[in-house]
Amino acid sequence: MLLHVRNVLTPDELRQAREILASAPWADGRMTAGSQSAQAKNNTQLPETCDATLRLQKLVLDGLARHQLFFSAALPKQISPPLFNRYGGQANSFGNHVDSAVRYLRDGTGRVRTDISCTVFFANPDEYDGGELMVEDTFGQHRVKLPAGDMVLYPGHSVHRVEPVTRGFRLASYFWIHSMVRGDDQRRLLFDMDQHLMSLRTRNGESDPAVIGLTATYHNLLRMWLEF
Structure with a gap:
């Protein structure tokens, strides 16, 4: 199921997130990629333990906690700690790939089965060209580019990619859900x-x-x- 979830973040939360991202310490996105994904991944992301990541994670998780539609669709057992990426300039795309079935938590506390993949958008569509999330399923390809503060859910087993960003920067959070219902x-x-x-x-x-x-x-x- 591919689902558009609106208004995960409030305007004030989105403003706070944009302020944090403006001075964030971006690094090579391949640091969290699997062996297959690393060949296709060309973006930047925040280190998992930096202060900006921890502050942004709280904003995203607070938004999810109060969103009834998210809970109804995902039936979450566990949510992996949200991560944050940027596409633009020379680091501007992510080719076709499939997310790893299991996400091992960096702090060694366990693992998350990646039943559902999630992306929360922090930049509005008119702020950048390209950057569409392309998700493939049996009905073809779905092009996703949502307003800032909105989120898309899609099956973790889907082949997907991020199209090259040719102007501006695409800012987003991404994470995975281990659902109480596997199928x-x-x-x-x-x-x-x-x-x-x-x-x-x-x-x-x-x-x-x-x-x-x-x-x-x-x-x-x-x-x-x-x-x-």
């Missing part, structure tokens, strides 16, 4: 059901028999597919 098709069914249930609750109220019955079905399906 993308199962998560999509649960997400669709949850969205319809929220609409029914708004129209009919929580005590409507159909709402109660469908809520039970949703949680029974979730119970069947959950992994801890």
